[in-house]
Amino acid sequence: MSHHPPVYITGLGLLTAAGHSPEANWQSLMNQTCHLKPISEYNLSNWACHLGGELHDFNPAKQLPDRKLLKVISRQDSFGLFAAYQAIEHSQLLVYRESLSDPEEFNDTTGIYVGSPGNKYLQQYDFLPLLAKTKHDMAAFADNLFSEVHPMWLLRILPNNVLAYTGIHAGFKGPNHNFANHAVGGMQALIEAFHAIKAGQIERAVVVAYDLGLDPQALFYYDKLGLLSPDGLRPFDTQNNGTILADGAAAIVLESQASAKARKARCFAELRGGASQTEASGLFGAEPEGQHLSNLIQQVIETTQLSMQDLAFIVAHGNGNKGSDNSEAQAISRLGLGPTKQPPTTAFKWSMGHTLVASGLVDTILATLALKNKRLPGIASLSQPNPAARSLNLSADTRPLTQGDAALIINRGFASMNACLAIKACAPELS
Amino acid sequence: MMHSRRVAVTGLGIVSPLGNNVTHTWEQLIQGRSGIAPIQQFDASQFPTRIAAEVKELPLPKPANKPERFAMSFTHFALQAAKEAIQDAGIKPTSETAKRWGVVVGSGMMTAEFEYLKRFQQTAAPSGEPDWQSLASQGNTFFNLSDFGKTTSNAGLNLLIQTFGIQGMATSVHTACASGGQALGLALQVIRRGEADCMLAGGFDSMINPLGLSSFCLLGALSTCNDQPQQASRPFDGARDGFVLGEGAAFLVLEEWQHAVRRGASIYAEFAGEGNSLSAYRITDSHPSGDGAIQAIKSALRDAQLSIENIDYVNAHGTSTKMNDLSETNAIKAVFGHRALTLPVSSTKSQTGHLIAAAGALEAALSVLSLKHGLLPKTANLTMPDPECDLDYIVDGPREVPIKAVLSNSFGFGGSNSCLVFTHPKKGASA
Numbered sequence: 001m002s003h004h005p006p007v008y009i010t011g012l013g014l015l016t017a018a019g020h021s022p023e024a025n026w027q028s029l030m031n032q033t034c035h036l037k038p039i040s041e042y043n044l045s046n047w048a049c050h051l052g053g054e055l056h057d058f059n060p061a062k063q064l065p066d067r068k069l070l071k072v073i074s075r076q077d078s079f080g081l082f083a084a085y086q087a088i089e090h091s092q093l094l095v096y097r098e099s100l101s102d103p104e105e106f107n108d109t110t111g112i113y114v115g116s117p118g119n120k121y122l123q124q125y126d127f128l129p130l131l132a133k134t135k136h137d138m139a140a141f142a143d144n145l146f147s148e149v150h151p152m153w154l155l156r157i158l159p160n161n162v163l164a165y166t167g168i169h170a171g172f173k174g175p176n177h178n179f180a181n182h183a184v185g186g187m188q189a190l191i192e193a194f195h196a197i198k199a200g201q202i203e204r205a206v207v208v209a210y211d212l213g214l215d216p217q218a219l220f221y222y223d224k225l226g227l228l229s230p231d232g233l234r235p236f237d238t239q240n241n242g243t244i245l246a247d248g249a250a251a252i253v254l255e256s257q258a259s260a261k262a263r264k265a266r267c268f269a270e271l272r273g274g275a276s277q278t279e280a281s282g283l284f285g286a287e288p289e290g291q292h293l294s295n296l297i298q299q300v301i302e303t304t305q306l307s308m309q310d311l312a313f314i315v316a317h318g319n320g321n322k323g324s325d326n327s328e329a330q331a332i333s334r335l336g337l338g339p340t341k342q343p344p345t346t347a348f349k350w351s352m353g354h355t356l357v358a359s360g361l362v363d364t365i366l367a368t369l370a371l372k373n374k375r376l377p378g379i380a381s382l383s384q385p386n387p388a389a390r391s392l393n394l395s396a397d398t399r400p401l402t403q404g405d406a407a408l409i410i411n412r413g414f415a416s417m418n419a420c421l422a423i424k425a426c427a428p429e430l431s
Numbered sequence: 432m433m434h435s436r437r438v439a440v441t442g443l444g445i446v447s448p449l450g451n452n453v454t455h456t457w458e459q460l461i462q463g464r465s466g467i468a469p470i471q472q473f474d475a476s477q478f479p480t481r482i483a484a485e486v487k488e489l490p491l492p493k494p495a496n497k498p499e500r501f502a503m504s505f506t507h508f509a510l511q512a513a514k515e516a517i518q519d520a521g522i523k524p525t526s527e528t529a530k531r532w533g534v535v536v537g538s539g540m541m542t543a544e545f546e547y548l549k550r551f552q553q554t555a556a557p558s559g560e561p562d563w564q565s566l567a568s569q570g571n572t573f574f575n576l577s578d579f580g581k582t583t584s585n586a587g588l589n590l591l592i593q594t595f596g597i598q599g600m601a602t603s604v605h606t607a608c609a610s611g612g613q614a615l616g617l618a619l620q621v622i623r624r625g626e627a628d629c630m631l632a633g634g635f636d637s638m639i640n641p642l643g644l645s646s647f648c649l650l651g652a653l654s655t656c657n658d659q660p661q662q663a664s665r666p667f668d669g670a671r672d673g674f675v676l677g678e679g680a681a682f683l684v685l686e687e688w689q690h691a692v693r694r695g696a697s698i699y700a701e702f703a704g705e706g707n708s709l710s711a712y713r714i715t716d717s718h719p720s721g722d723g724a725i726q727a728i729k730s731a732l733r734d735a736q737l738s739i740e741n742i743d744y745v746n747a748h749g750t751s752t753k754m755n756d757l758s759e760t761n762a763i764k765a766v767f768g769h770r771a772l773t774l775p776v777s778s779t780k781s782q783t784g785h786l787i788a789a790a791g792a793l794e795a796a797l798s799v800l801s802l803k804h805g806l807l808p809k810t811a812n813l814t815m816p817d818p819e820c821d822l823d824y825i826v827d828g829p830r831e832v833p834i835k836a837v838l839s840n841s842f843g844f845g846g847s848n849s850c851l852v853f854t855h856p857k858k859g860a861s862a
Contacts, residue, residue: 046567072714108726112709118584118605119540124548127642129559131552138641142477145645154646155714155844159540159605164845167711173726175707176847177613180538180584180605188602192617195624201707216563217551220570221579275626277530278601283501283580283589292598415589417601 006272007197008426010265011091011206011253012365013083016352017053017246020063021086025362026369029351029377030398036233036244036353042216049228052214053246053353055079065169072152073161074123079249079358080114080162080210081169087251088170088206096263103171111174111202113193114163115186115209115357121217123157126150162208174202183413184276185209186250187360191274191421193254203259207252211356213245225284227321233354234381235318235347236325236389243319246353250361260430267426269368272304272406274421281416286324290331293418297331297408304422308335311343312404312425313376315367317412318347319354322386324412329389332410342393343404350381360411360419367407371425374401433736436623438702439691440853442520442684443796444512444633448484448677448783452515457800460808461829465661465782467675473545473641480653482660483639484677484784498593501580503544506587508680508789509536509635513591516631520684521696524596524629533600533627535618536588537610539636539788543582548642587635599627605788608748610634611681612791612841612849616705618685628690633682634792647676650715654751664785665812666749666778667756667820674750677784681792683799698856700799703836704735710846716754717842721762724840727848728766731838735852739767742774742852743834744807746798747824748842749778750785753817759840760820775832777825781811791841795851798839802855805833835859 014021017035018028028035036051044050060078061067065085070078088094093110097103130148134140150156158164160178167173175196179185186209193205222228222245229242255265279292287293301308316328332345348366355362370376378395385394405425412418425431443453448466450456459466466484475481491507494500502510517523524532543551552559554573555566566573580586588603600621604614611634618632638647647653654673656663665671683702691698708730710723717724732739748759764771779797786793801807810824835858841849 042563044563044567046564107711108708116605121543121551121582124543124642125556125561127548127645128552128556128561131549132557132559136549138474139477141641142475142645145478145648149645149649151649154650157540158607158714158845160607160843160845160847161714163606163709163847164714167709167846168713171711173709173711173723175730176606176709177604177617177707178606178847179602181588181602182583182585185584185602192620195620199620199624216561216566217555218579220566221574221576224570224574225576225579275600276602277599278592278597280529280592280596280598282497282593283583283586413585414583415585415592415601417585 005257006270007194008255008260008267009252009269009271009368010255010260010267011087012268013086013090013251014365015079015083016248016355016362017055018352022365022369025366029348032380034351039214044216049223049230051244054214055247072155074156076117076210076212077161079247080208081165083210083249083251084166084206084208087253091253093253107171107173109174109203110172111193111196111205112163112166112172112176113189113205113207114178115189116159116162116178116180117211117357118159118180119157120212120215122215126153162210166206166208181417182415183356183359184411184417184419185357187411187419187421188276190252190361191276194271194273197254197256204255207254209358209361210249211358212247213354213356214247219245229320232381233320233350235320235350235379236329236385236394237382238384238386240320240322240325240386243321244353246355248352248355248358248362250358250365252361267430269371269423270426272422272424275300276417276419279416283414286327286416288327290327293328293331294334296418297335297420300420300422306406306422310404310406311408312401313344313346313407315363315407315409316345316347317410319349326388329392333391344376344399345392345394346376347379350379363409367409367423371407376401434623436625437688438619438622439686439688440683440699440702440799441686441691441696442516443799444515444519444682445793445796446486446489446508446512447679447793448486451489460779460782461806463811467660467663467784469660472639475644478644479648479655481657482663482675484675485639486679498590500577501586502590503581505539505635505637505678506590509587510590510594512680513631513682516682516684517595529596529598531599531628532597533621534591534597534631535614536603537614537634537788537792538587538603538605545641547578591631606847607843607845608787608790609841609843609847609849610788612851613707613847615683615792615795615851616707616849619702619705622685622687628687630685631682632685633680634789635680636786636788637678638787639676639678662812664751664781666751666781666810667817667824668813669815669817671751674752675784677786679786679793680789681796683796700802700853700856703854704731704852706731706734706850708848710848712846715844717758719758721758721765723846724759724762724842724848725765727850728762731850731852737836737852739770741836742838744801744837745774745776746794746837746839747776747778748840749780751780756820760822763822771822773823775807775825775830776822777808777810779808791849795839798837799853802834802837802853806831
């Protein structure tokens with residue numbers, strides 16, 4: 001596979017419990033601050049696992065340009081739109097478009113690729129009062145429908161609202177996709193946008209991923225499955241005992257070299273490529289030995305024409321769940337290098353929580369900033385690596401990056417999905 | 432740009448309101464039968480709309496294996512259609528080829544089954560407001576892993592992954608009524624770029640349940656022609672009053688051309704091109720001029736390296752709503768110019784109803800069958816032409832015409848547009 005001409009990352013947007021911008025999230029990692037706290041939005045006080053990554057101080061009515069829009073979208077959509085608008089502004093795409101005498105071609109060659117959570121349990125609660133009132137009698141249900149449920153209910157819960165309104169807001173009309181594939185949906189959106197640029201379908205894309213992890217009914221099931229931690233998210237630690245879910249959104253603007261060059265765009269990193277695969281190990285399972293994941297990582301290294309020596313670091317999925325961490329640790333360990341040559345490996349979810357669909361893009365943005373700042377944030381919650389992770393090059397502290405200029409980011413989700421992508425620092429003259 | 436890897440259609444599978452396999456569906460379609468009737472699945476007698484195009488005589492069986500624990504009726508449709516497609520293709524993933532197989536599904540809104548929502552309301556929201564303490568205290572009796580599995584965004588995808596042992600690229604997309612078409616378009620790209628040799632691609636959906644029906648009734652989008660269900664879906668007709676909900680699934684096996692030729696596969700058609708665009712106009716309405724759809728059709732023709740002279744038939748999105756029918760008619764006129772008035776166009780939704788996320792996949796399969804049989808399905812119920820919709824909608828019954836290339840259109844809420852081009856495997860359709 002040819003990797004020329006390159007695809008650049010030219011805009012970033014980020015909204016997590018750790019902050020409302022990429023810079024705020026980065027600073028939080030530098031300060032080693034954990035933002036996982038008891039959930040305050042719902043009364044979960046008697047739940048064993050009641051920690052989460054909440055978006056405190058996020059008020060969509062004040063932070064989105066169109067307040068009227070809030071009547072026809074769901075709360076998670078507001079996260080996605082916030083991140084998308086932030087990335088578009090950060091990239092200065094619209095400023096450049098204003099300078100064009102005919103913006104039509106620009107709009108038609110700008111794609112929108114989204115990782116969407118699909119539907120959440122919370123979205124169906126508009127029907128609960130009607131069910132309670134009519135005691136499940138279908139005739140009464142139908143009779144009272146129009147007085148009890150908002151007429152725009154369906155439009156509010158469309159899983160492609162962020163895609164649609166990003167397009168309407170910015171006027172972008174190019175190819176688009178909306179991935180609803182649990183936690184890897186965001187990273188798949190990024191990978192497919194990359195391929196669409198490489199194939200010449202589009203010149204640039206806004207890639208967005210968002211999720212509302214703090215859906216109490218979903219938390220109930222995650223807890224029953226033993227996936228949640230009652231006391232902290234500790235990737236690869238001997239004390240890792242589950243993940244902590246979070247709300248959040250992330251967005252990235254990708255551009256072809258020609259597009260970036262034409263408007264003298266600032267390059268934050270080069271996206272070299274990536275891939276996703278399923279292990280076919282079940283909806284909630286993962287292969288314990290991590291062989292499939294290891295093969296995928298190896299494949300991405302090869303197809304992106306990188307060598308292990310090029311790797312400055314690896315950002316692991318590191319969700320704090322013992323099964324996932326152990327299989328991931330084995331997959332990384334199996335890359336063929338001894339412990340002394342293992343690239344530095346880290347994970348970021350200990351700070352803002354697991355933002356599910358958004359997590360792949362959140363990690364990619366933070367990896368981009370790590371390459372740019374030549375500093376790798378550590379896993380602040382790590383005290384003693386568990387046996388499966390002892391051959392990894394882990395640290396609790398921030399480390400300077402002294403070797404290599406590329407990074408791998410790993411992302412995993414239900415349906416035993418794995419995704420991996422590679423980014424590389426931009427040439428100094430483009431940064 | 433010449434594509435170095437061409438893509439063949441080598442397998443078809445359908446579960447539709449007209450029949451539970453390809454042969455039956457096609458026969459019923461050509462005989463002019465309607466799949467629309469009074470709703471049988473629940474008591475809809477007090478809803479404004481009481482008719483739909485339901486799948487008949489395909490009850491959800493008891494789970495035969497672990498993955499099927501998480502099947503719902505519409506994921507069961509997906510499984511049946513996918514099994515037929517794989518069997519029809521005469522090839523399936525093996526341990527040696529599993530990584531060269533991928534799957535892309537256009538899936539419906541994975542809202543919970545109504546019975547489950549009722550159970551949740553009784554347990555955790557007796558007053559109509561969720562009480563999380565109550566859910567926690569009754570958690571052990573309420574908890575059933577299958578409930579969570581069924582409502583996970585990629586549950587349908589996982590069912591196919593595990594049933595067939597697919598280990599390559601796998602994803603689930605949702606762009607409302609464009610989902611099935613976009614799933615096929617994405618699968619085409621995955622084979623072209625060399626990431627897979629075979630893809631199982633299609634769509635599945637059912638919104639024929641109390642919540643789905645309610646949501647469209649609230650919007651006033653459905654036909655209320657309850658006394659004459661078979662005449663309710665009237666695309667391009669002056670007396671149309673909305674669309675008719677349908678349900679079902681359709682899957683295609685797509686295969687790299689030389690891979691198919693080498694194994695002596697029977698090739699239905701070449702999947703020659705796809706066009707994908709965003710209208711960026713309004714959530715529910717298409718632009719009256721056809722903007723958005725125009726770009727998708729043009730892009731599909733360009734991708735297939737065909738001119739307007741090469742297209743012999745258009746399987747229209749044709750929903751039977753004023754806005755869609757006008758917009759699509761104008762888009763066809765804008766693209767096909769002088770040819771538009773004589774180009775055969777029909778909407779099979781007049782007999783199948785609107786399968787929402789599965790519509791694009793079903794209509795792609797029907798388009799391929801049109802190529803195979805040299806038969807163009809009619810637009811049923813077009814008896815009072817809308818003066819603004821003045822194309823050749825094939826009102827005179829199925830038309831026997833040798834054809835070389837067909838265009839299949841799908842346009843979704845949110846503005847995503849998908850247009851697919853299939854060509855005859857032997858006659859071709861050179862530009």
